[in-house]
Amino acid sequence: MIARLRQTVWSGITARVRGTWDSVADAIRPAVPGFGTVRRGHVALVGVGPGAIDLLTLRALRCIEAADVILYDRLVEPEVVALAPRKARRIYVGKEVGAHAWPQPRIDAKIVEEAQKGLRVVRLKSGDPSIFGRVTEELTAVRAAGLAVEVVPGVTAxxxxxxxxxxxxxxxxxxxxxxxxxxxxxxxxxxxxxxxxxxxxxxxxxxxxxxxxxxxxxxxxxxxxxxxxxxxxxxxxxxxxxxxxxxxxxxxxxxxxxxxxxxxxxxxxxxxxxxxxxxxxxxxxxxxxxxxxxxxxx
Amino acid sequence: MIARLRQTVWSGITARVRGTWDSVADAIRPAVPGFGTVRRGHVALVGVGPGAIDLLTLRALRCIEAADVILYDRLVEPEVVALAPRKARRIYVGKEVGAHAWPQPRIDAKIVEEAQKGLRVVRLKSGDPSIFGRVTEELTAVRAAGLAVEVVPGVTAxxxxxxxxxxxxxxxxxxxxxxxxxxxxxxxxxxxxxxxxxxxxxxxxxxxxxxxxxxxxxxxxxxxxxxxxxxxxxxxxxxxxxxxxxxxxxxxxxxxxxxxxxxxxxxxxxxxxxxxxxxxxxxxxxxxxxxxxxxxxx
Incomplete structure (x- = not known):
């Protein structure tokens, strides 16, 4: 019951945030040259905190809501993945020991491949990306491909x-x-x-x-x-x-x-x-x- | 110009979040016994992250928006303090070396005094409260007074x-x-x-x-x-x-x-x-x- 209520409240809030952002952006766009121009081939390595959806930062939320492609693993809660737009493609990269695990180089290559299509790629990281987040491998691969990259810090465990x-x-x-x-x-x-x-x-x-x-x-x-x-x-x-x-x-x-x-x-x-x-x-x-x-x- | 735009965008978002929360809470209240009962004398020690308003967590934002009294110091950005409701009382506790600094025991006492009036007291902390945040003194004082207390983690510098x-x-x-x-x-x-x-x-x-x-x-x-x-x-x-x-x-x-x-x-x-x-x-x-x-x- 409580879980259902929480879900209702949060989905309401995130829908409104998304709506507000879109409508404010729409209002601003004509007045500011270059504002809202679609940035092509962008990667965000986003710390989503320890799990609870309300321990996301507003910046992380905004990244997720603008994603074309989301890569996530077993450490990221389904509620967080659900914040991505419906049209966003969701790629489960596992990382669980054993079956269905993607080795790190395959994840790196997938991030690059999707961003090279001109998409906004969001790689979700449990906690903070800089703390035991294997962020260097992904940053190196993205930079080597000449793509724009952003790191969003998070609350560490x-x-x-x-x-x-x-x-x-x-x-x-x-x-x-x-x-x-x-x-x-x-x-x-x-x-x-x-x-x-x-x-x-x-x-x-x-x-x-x-x-x-x-x-x-x-x-x-x-x-x-x-x-x-x-x-x-x-x-x-x-x-x-x-x-x-x-x-x-x-x-x-x-x-x-x-x-x-x-x-x-x-x-x-x-x-x-x-x-x-x-x-x-x-x-x-x-x-x-x-x-x-x-x-x-x- | 950019600062003005950011402010417009964010004040829009926070107004909507506040509105959504209130309206969902209003809808839920009659159906759930005890839901939304005003909790009296509550203290939240809230990590606001390193400064940028969008590095606040959603949980921190919700605490700030429900505050009756906000205590903040020179490490907290004015933009963050501005997220509190208009009616909330804002208390600057300084902590700068020299003039206008409040010693820690005075801050502890003020938190307790305000919460004992039955108010929702939010003490804003730069970064994460548990990392060099002097959180123990405040927790000890609040617990000694028998008041409810919550700690909200944040992104550390x-x-x-x-x-x-x-x-x-x-x-x-x-x-x-x-x-x-x-x-x-x-x-x-x-x-x-x-x-x-x-x-x-x-x-x-x-x-x-x-x-x-x-x-x-x-x-x-x-x-x-x-x-x-x-x-x-x-x-x-x-x-x-x-x-x-x-x-x-x-x-x-x-x-x-x-x-x-x-x-x-x-x-x-x-x-x-x-x-x-x-x-x-x-x-x-x-x-x-x-x-x-x-x-x-x-």
Missing amino acids: ACAAAAHMQLSLTERGVSDTLILTTGTCREGDPLPESALHARPGTNTVFYMSVRQAARIRDGLIARGVPDGARLRIAADVAKPGEQLLHCALRDLPDTLASSSISGCAILMLTWPKEVEALSDPTVATETVAPVSAANAPS | ACAAAAHMQLSLTERGVSDTLILTTGTCREGDPLPESALHARPGTNTVFYMSVRQAARIRDGLIARGVPDGARLRIAADVAKPGEQLLHCALRDLPDTLASSSISGCAILMLTWPKEVEALSDPTVATETVAPVSAANAPS
Whole structure:
């Protein structure tokens, strides 16, 4: 019932927004040379936030409503895809592990192919495109084809989870630093040492790390985090299946195993500034090897 | 001219959104017991994103449009404040260093005082409330008064800057970890060692750190970052005075000094995974002192 009401309200709002935009644009067009000229072959990589339709930005909404072609994957809610005009073509690019997944180069090529037809292509990205969004591959492909491209930022999962739990991700005098990291990496690369960054005064959020839970637990304990420290789990934030859990660090793998939480969850650990690490040789002897200045970051 | 057009377009859209919401709510109210009951004494801590009005989320827009009282500071754009209903009271709480600044406890007390009158109080926060937003103080005060409170997440400055520059903040095989840190701290606390977290495979974004530029440069160089590494500066992202610059790390203080950039800028350094640190004893001998388990993070 509530879902139906929400849908009614939102479809009403988005229809009006679309109508207003069109009518204002119509009124303005004759007065301003060049206004509203159809831009050909345009790509927008659009962050749609964590899931709930009302966590879209107005800019994202406007992009979606102007789309000729929408590319989306399993992380994007159907309600968001439904905001595209009826005539817009919808292309499901999967990205689920296993069947029906499109490899990244195929997605890149499809974006370019559609934009080269002169269409407005909108690639929907869960959360914010710049945070674990694989945006570089798509930007590179679009730029190489000489097409116009725009990136629309979004609300990342850590912020949505913090808002929902009414927590701060940074806290003066407690955690001056927020670390967003991942347990997943490029195929063939060694797994990232995502627990390596935690230290007193930090809040660490692990994206795409559910499958690495045991490894992350062990890494954090090796860093000196007490094994009874509270670890928060936010799964499917702002989506219908949302789950918010917490457990002691030591119990993380068991807690995940006994829940229905899948890959789309974030793990959060606050390590307050005043809590020093438990003594451990792996932290105390940590070193960074010297290199030549030729490899300087740029 | 463009600004006038944008204003026309947006005021049209927001008027329609408000109208739609009201009319749908009116239609629903008789059918659903309890729907639309005025909630008394409600506080919303609302992230408005980095500045541009169209980077507001729909949820933030709805909160602002339902406000009886709006509290805002110098980081919130006037266009955003103007979205509140005409009858809403607007309270400027400053927070600028020097004259007209409200200390945090006075802001907390004002929020509570207004909500206790039974009003819908909306506290606007630049960016995302959970990231350097001082949200805990306000949440604590509101909860202590037994009032209902909601947090609305927003687009944080790092994401908006990355979208504008068309960069990724995380890059598979290059920077698996994003660090958001600050050069500013609670009065009386030692300055946070914000450069301490940088290491190969990270992207570090420094918030509120312009005044600490020399210290951050020195800290990064001490960590082993080559002094010629490129540092990006994004000032007033998505605001009228937006500036995007870059310089060699060694030149950061001079670049800032010769620009008109004030405190509201972020600094960004990517340290690719394959670039090891230059050898330095402060990194190599870094240790973390042991503590008792009684101070475990929770």
